[in-house]
Amino acid sequence: MTLAERAKQKAxxxxxxxxxxxxxxxxxxxxxxxxxxxxxxxxxxxxALVMSGIGFWGVFGAGPVPGIGPIPFLLGAxxxxxxxxxxxxxxxxxxxxVIWVRVSRFNGLPSGEVRTAPLDAVGFAVGMRVLGDQxxxxxxxxxxxxxxxxxxxxxxxxxxxxxxxxxxGAAVASSDAITLRPRPTARALKGGTSRxxxxxxx
Numbered sequence: 001m002t003l004a005e006r007a008k009q010k011a012x013x014x015x016x017x018x019x020x021x022x023x024x025x026x027x028x029x030x031x032x033x034x035x036x037x038x039x040x041x042x043x044x045x046x047x048a049l050v051m052s053g054i055g056f057w058g059v060f061g062a063g064p065v066p067g068i069g070p071i072p073f074l075l076g077a078x079x080x081x082x083x084x085x086x087x088x089x090x091x092x093x094x095x096x097x098v099i100w101v102r103v104s105r106f107n108g109l110p111s112g113e114v115r116t117a118p119l120d121a122v123g124f125a126v127g128m129r130v131l132g133d134q135x136x137x138x139x140x141x142x143x144x145x146x147x148x149x150x151x152x153x154x155x156x157x158x159x160x161x162x163x164x165x166x167x168x169g170a171a172v173a174s175s176d177a178i179t180l181r182p183r184p185t186a187r188a189l190k191g192g193t194s195r196x197x198x199x200x201x202x
Contacts, residue, residue, distance in 0.1 A: 004153045011108050018101045020112040023094060031160035032092030034103065035136065035148040047133070058198070076189045091138075098122050098170075100140065116151040117141050120169035124162055134158065139171075 001009075011034055019029060088108075092099045098121075102113035117140060127135030132152035139145045152159050166172035 008153065008157070008163035011090070013109055014102065015092065015101050018114050019068065019092050019094075019099050021112055022097075022099060022116050024096065027097075030093050030095060030164050031089060031156040032099075033150055033155050033157040033161060034108070035150045037146060037148055038089040040185040078111045084109070091161065093119070093164045098165070113195065115140065119165060123171040124165065126162070131176045 039114055068069050088103050088105045090101045090103050098117050098119060100115040102111045103109060121141050123139040125137040127137065133149045134155055136148050137145055138148060162172050
């Protein structure tokens with residue numbers, strides 16, 4: 001098992017108690033994936049490194065950068081602030097509902113907030129891939145539409161979740177960035193449990 005696969009299994013184990021707290025005994029967990037709000041983390045990291053490097057050279061190198069001085073160094077700190085303000089979440093799709101779990105940015109453990117919605121009450125729109133991260137917009141009952149990003153390591157899990165939602169009647173707009181299967185996990189939507197729980201890592 002690769003390090004990425006181990007990390008995925010660990011993330012699933014962390015959110016499992018929160019998922020089971022709102023699931024019925026005969027309910028199957030089909031797929032799930034973590035996501036974060038805001039712009040792609042890879043983009044922010046690159047911007048922070050470039051701007052901080054320019055600013056560092058301007059402050060401690062051969063004199064300030066002409067006309068701008070240490071401004072890039074200060075701008076380089078903005079992505080760090082944005083990372084602090086991000087909301088980290090785990091979105092799971094079961095045979096009966098969609099479960100949204102707020103998780104910690106530090107260890108991935110649930111932070112107490114858990115929301116649920118019927119399968120056909122949510123909406124997703126797949127956007128562009130930016131430096132490996134998959135852009136996604138989602139709408140939740142009673143909330144405004146939000147932009148989130150999913151790591152490239154979770155794109156397969158995201159595809160399974162979105163395929164299930166679209167088959168269940170949810171509004172899922174795809175793109176060339178990801179291919180959704182036409183009839184995913186139909187058995188699970190009819191009440192199957194064992195195979196789907198095994199695939200999710202339960």
